Amino acid sequence: KLYVSDLQAVAQRLEAAGAELTAPRIYERNVRYDDGMGRFSRAGSVLRLRQDTRxxxxxxxxxxxxxxxxxxxxxxxxxxxxxxxxxxxxxxLGFYSYMIYEKYRTTYTLDGAEIVLDEMPYGNFVEIEGNMDAIRRLLPRLELDGAPRYTDSYTRLFDYVCRNLNLNIKDLTFANFESVDVPESALQTPSA
Incomplete structure (x- = not known):
C-alpha cells in the first residue's frame, strides 16, 4: 500500500499513461468474522464478506x-x-462479525498490473497488484516511488490510528471519521 494525499493526481497520471479504467469508483462494505476463540485474528488470517457490485x-x-x-x-x-x-x-456456523469497514475503490489496469485507488476513512492509498517487475516499472512511471509504503492491512492501520489518536472506535466507517483529522504519522506503529 502506498499512502498518497491526492488520488486525483494519481488517476490523471494513470490515464495519461494509457491505463484502462476497469471499475469506476464504487463503495465497498466489508465485514470481518472470527470464531468464538478468535483463531483467525490471532493467526493473522482474514474471513471477510464484501459487498460492492457483487x-x-x-x-x-x-x-x-x-x-x-x-x-x-x-x-x-x-x-x-x-x-x-x-x-x-x-x-x-459459529462465526461472529467483529468489524465493519468501508472504502471507495477505483480500479485500473496498466502493463499487466492492477492498480487500485482506495479512499479509506483515514486516508488515501494506492495498491499495485502484479509481479515484482511490473510493480518496479510502474512506481516511478506513476511518480509513486517516493510514497510512504505500508505492508499492514487497512484494519491494522486502523488499529494504529485509533491507538495513536486515542480514539475508541470499533468500526472503520466514514461516519466514525467525519470530524477526525488523521495525519500520516498516525499510521505508524505506535510506540509501546
Whole structure:
C-alpha cells in the first residue's frame, strides 16, 4: 500500500499513461468474522464478506512474504448471491462479525498490473497488484516511488490510528471519521 494525499493526481497520471479504467469508483462494505476463540485474528488470517457490485466471501492466510515493501499471501474467494443470507450462514456456523469497514475503490489496469485507488476513512492509498517487475516499472512511471509504503492491512492501520489518536472506535466507517483529522504519522506503529 502506498499512502498518497491526492488520488486525483494519481488517476490523471494513470490515464495519461494509457491505463484502462476497469471499475469506476464504487463503495465497498466489508465485514470481518472470527470464531468464538478468535483463531483467525490471532493467526493473522482474514474471513471477510464484501459487498460492492457483487458479494464475495474471502479467506486470506497470514502474510507469507514481504519483499521490497510488497506483501504476498494466499487467498481463496467465492462469489455468493446474497449478503444477508451468507451472513446468517456464517453466524449459524459459529462465526461472529467483529468489524465493519468501508472504502471507495477505483480500479485500473496498466502493463499487466492492477492498480487500485482506495479512499479509506483515514486516508488515501494506492495498491499495485502484479509481479515484482511490473510493480518496479510502474512506481516511478506513476511518480509513486517516493510514497510512504505500508505492508499492514487497512484494519491494522486502523488499529494504529485509533491507538495513536486515542480514539475508541470499533468500526472503520466514514461516519466514525467525519470530524477526525488523521495525519500520516498516525499510521505508524505506535510506540509501546
Amino acid at each position: 458479494v464475495r466471501l474471502t479467506y486470506k492466510a497470514d502474510k507469507t512474504e514481504v519483499q521490497e515493501g510488497v506483501t504476498s499471501r494466499s487467498e481463496l474467494e467465492v462469489e455468493v448471491s446474497d449478503f444477508d443470507t451468507m451472513e446468517a450462514i456464517l453466524n449459524r
